[in-house]
Amino acid sequence: MAYLFLYENESAIAGLAQHLDGWSFSPHPKPGDWQIVLRWGNTEGKDPDTVVLNTRKAIETARNPVLFHRIMSISSTPCPPQELMPAGEPPWKTPVPGLSRRYKIGVFDFSVIFVQDDWSRAGGEGGGIGGGSGGGGSLRTGELKQLKELAMRAVYTLGLDFGVVHAGLMQRTRQPVIIGVDPAPPLTSSTALRFAGAVRRYVNYTNRFYSGKRSMPVAIGADPEFVLAKSDGTGHILGVYASDYLPLAGPVGCELQPVHSNGHSYRPLAELRPKYATTPVRLFHNLRATIMQADQMIPKDILWLAGSMPDGTFPIGGHIHFSRVPFTSRLLRALDNYLTIPLSLLEEPSRALIRRSRYGYLGDARIKPHGGFEYRTPFSWLSRPMLARGVLCLAYVVAREHASLKADYFSELSYLEAFYSAEKGPFRLVFPKIWEELRRTPSYEVYSRSLGLLHDMIASGWMVDEHADFRREWRKKEGA
Incomplete structure (x- = not known):
């Protein structure tokens, strides 16, 4: 099987390569009979006629504040007012006044793979809240569940297959808000391991289903x-x-x-x-x-x-x-x-x-x-x-x-x-x-x-x- 991983910034995905045997990593599209092409923020070239995880168009949409806000509004997904989004910056960098806390939620193919506090604006690294199932910090169980569901919905509605969702809870109302979705997030050793595991699982179960060797009907x-x-x-x-x-x-x-x-x-x-x-x-x-x-x-x-x-x-x-x-x-x-x-x-x-x-x-x-x-x-x-x-x-x-x-x-x-x-x-x-x-x-x-x-x-x-x-x-x- 042949899998192509297209990236923009090699340092951003350095921790992934060591966990993904059998993948070809490249900053540019390469000719080949690829079964899966994964775009980690790379929008160079056309999407090939194969399985593409994060299409070029979806990445561009996620990075466009106007399109992001419009799509979230159409689909009734709570997001910050468009006037808060800084010009020339992607949506997830929007400063949102009145938030109690911000979170980073890793999503891959309709599964939450991690939830972290977002301390990035304070210069620190987010501490883990849960690997997709736990709760902690000031988040109540119902709030964590709601944030996860909205995060998966936001990724899907933007046309993405994976990304890190920046989200938060409003201080006064405890209402969730989706701030943006980063389709090429910088990774720590821990989050790289989570994404690599999700990629391997995706390859394994899709290979079983699409190989034509299924013994049981749907x-x-x-x-x-x-x-x-x-x-x-x-x-x-x-x-x-x-x-x-x-x-x-x-x-x-x-x-x-x-x-x-x-x-x-x-x-x-x-x-x-x-x-x-x-x-x-x-x-x-x-x-x-x-x-x-x-x-x-x-x-x-x-x-x-x-x-x-x-x-x-x-x-x-x-x-x-x-x-x-x-x-x-x-x-x-x-x-x-x-x-x-x-x-x-x-x-x-x-x-x-x-x-x-x-x-x-x-x-x-x-x-x-x-x-x-x-x-x-x-x-x-x-x-x-x-x-x-x-x-x-x-x-x-x-x-x-x-x-x-x-x-x-x-x-x-x-x-x-x-x-x-x-x-x-x-x-x-x-x-x-x-x-x-x-x-x-x-x-x-x-x-x-x-x-x-x-x-x-x-x-x-x-x-x-x-x-x-x-x-x-x-x-x-x-x-x-």
């Missing part, structure tokens, strides 16, 4: 949410709590996050938890079984609503789980581009606009205890069996074929703005190209009937009706 699961409601007889729909009818655990249950009212705790959202499967069609049948079970548990006069935010209060999602596939930013970008873009054309824009500001953002994913991960960006796609089956098939195809699905529309500011503004126009224009790429993958043919029906729904301009009772749809044989 496993897929889901836990889509929906809202329960009643009609008041005058045409208005009133939400009811799922916990009034469903248990907390089990194949049919309540979403875990409670709300509090009149001294009591309630869980407003219903959730389906079908058994995992190794094909999307089997998962669909497992999902249908849980829906039939739910039909016996919930009174017949209760409406079942899907979409983005059917009751105007609680955002809901159609979370999809994956395992036996590497959890990488490469896969997340494929899911954002080849799954979320098509599905966004089916959403009701006014509700999608509200939901995406706080939930269901691009790259919204969580590691699960079973070893896989949960992709949380899509809305609840339960409105019709045909839609659900198509979504599961599309998600599976994207996960299995993501190595060949290389488009990244969200590296362009205009597409980011369109997504978070719930504008469909730009995505309608690229939808035919996206689908043609999908159609050329080997897995598409296996699920071509379900995917063809989904394509036709999207191309027709059909949109999810968030006030329609989808329970009735699942009693039919459509999509069986």
Whole structure:
């Protein structure tokens, strides 16, 4: 295997080279059949047609204060006011008044590899808070978790695969703020070891998956949410709590996050938890079984609503789980581009606009205890069996074929703005190209009937009706 490490400043990465056997280090692009090219701040030359960790464009974006501020603002990631950013300096050097402390958070491919106090302005070196899991100093546990999540989100949203995030907490409000992301950070012996370990892990598990020698298929699961409601007889729909009818655990249950009212705790959202499967069609049948079970548990006069935010209060999602596939930013970008873009054309824009500001953002994913991960960006796609089956098939195809699905529309500011503004126009224009790429993958043919029906729904301009009772749809044989 051939790996190229492009750097700007040799002294900045001196501690890395001794830990990365098999890598070719160079300050300039070199011809070769490289499997991976890693840019440590180096923006010389074009990105080759291979795996590039930190593309040239992403590095330039992270260093541009105007673009950095705009992208953080669009994606609702807290950052300092643009007027604080010094002219001619990268964002992470911004002095932010009112911070209690500053931190440096090392991120590599959607994992936090270290958190340190940032004493650099005082002339010292940051002391470790945690190697990605611990807490210390004046940080409370919840604050550390929030800083880590925002750091990973900032790196991903800028189009980067790794970097050191400069972040802090405001003294008065304890609110987190992302100050900037350095795509070529200076390293100590300790942080060099952390980054080198992350690079080696990335190479090892991607080699296993992309070598073509996989013995097990991708496993897929889901836990889509929906809202329960009643009609008041005058045409208005009133939400009811799922916990009034469903248990907390089990194949049919309540979403875990409670709300509090009149001294009591309630869980407003219903959730389906079908058994995992190794094909999307089997998962669909497992999902249908849980829906039939739910039909016996919930009174017949209760409406079942899907979409983005059917009751105007609680955002809901159609979370999809994956395992036996590497959890990488490469896969997340494929899911954002080849799954979320098509599905966004089916959403009701006014509700999608509200939901995406706080939930269901691009790259919204969580590691699960079973070893896989949960992709949380899509809305609840339960409105019709045909839609659900198509979504599961599309998600599976994207996960299995993501190595060949290389488009990244969200590296362009205009597409980011369109997504978070719930504008469909730009995505309608690229939808035919996206689908043609999908159609050329080997897995598409296996699920071509379900995917063809989904394509036709999207191309027709059909949109999810968030006030329609989808329970009735699942009693039919459509999509069986």
